[in-house]
Structure formats: structure tokens, C-alpha cells
Amino acid sequence: MADFTLYLKYKGGSRDSLEKAVTLLKAYLPKVVEKNANFSGSNAVLVDDGTTPTLAETDVIVYVVRNISKSVISAKGGSVALAEANENVLGLTDISKKISEVYFDRLYEGSPKELSGAAFHEAAHIKSNMDNSMHTGQDGFLKASPDYNGSPTDDNNKFLAKHLDRKVTMNGSY
């Protein structure tokens, strides 16, 4: 029996928003792990820049950067063209480079609600190993234009739970 931990790494933006987003994720994630018998618990953790957490193979880390120019994906040679083309995109996941990130300047007034939702959304991308095809047939937090009001829907939780066992082995040192 394992725990699933979702790390938010602070690279820019408001640290206070990250703290509040972590609190929200701590409320969301138990409803995910309860749907996967291989997991017994969950956690959400704020990581400061310059700190490298020890990730389990199944854990997820989402980098929170100030804006696209600070993209970790770009810095590691990936493309953020999707986000450049659509300013409603709050975050991106590069499934081959195994990097998930959220752009703080795109959150409405630094909303922790949107930040927690965007982190949940990007976690679903990396865990499902699906690009935009993930959005098909989804509602709530996981559709193409996500609604981060309220909480993840039951279907959102089922989807993430279904993919929770995937060993993504993400790099927490960026």
C-alpha cells in the first residue's frame, strides 16, 4: 500500500497562493486514492525553489512558474507552442520529457482555486500519458476548457485513480 503525493514546486508567482492551493489539493486527493486499492493515502506538498524532494515513482511534481518565459519545459528543450497560441491555457505537460507546469500569471488574480485545479489537470495528463486527447469525454477539471469552480467531479477522480499506478518517475530537481 502506497501513498500518492502531488508536489507543487514554487518557481515564481505568489507563494501564499501555492500554500492555499496545497491545502485545496489535500482536500481533493483523498477522493482519488480511495478509488484505487493500491493506495492507502495521499498528500500535497509545497516545495521551495532550490529544494529537491524525494519522489516515489508514482508521485507527481508540478512546477509553478511566473509566466511562459520561465517555462521549465522550454528550458529543457520542449515546446510551449500550445500555451503561446492560447492564453486560456493555464498549464502544460510534456509527456515525453515528463514535465508538468502551471503559469502563475494566467491564474485569475493568482487564484489558489485555479492553481489547485490546474495542478490536478496537469497531474492527470502526466499520469494518463495522454496529451490533449485526455480531454475527450471529460467534464469538470479535466475537460479542454476546465471549470475549476467547486471540486473535481466523481468522473475526474475515477480517471486519475485509474492511472495512479503509472510509474512516471518525474524529476524534482528542475
Ligand SMILES: [Zn+2]
Ligand atoms: Zn489539458
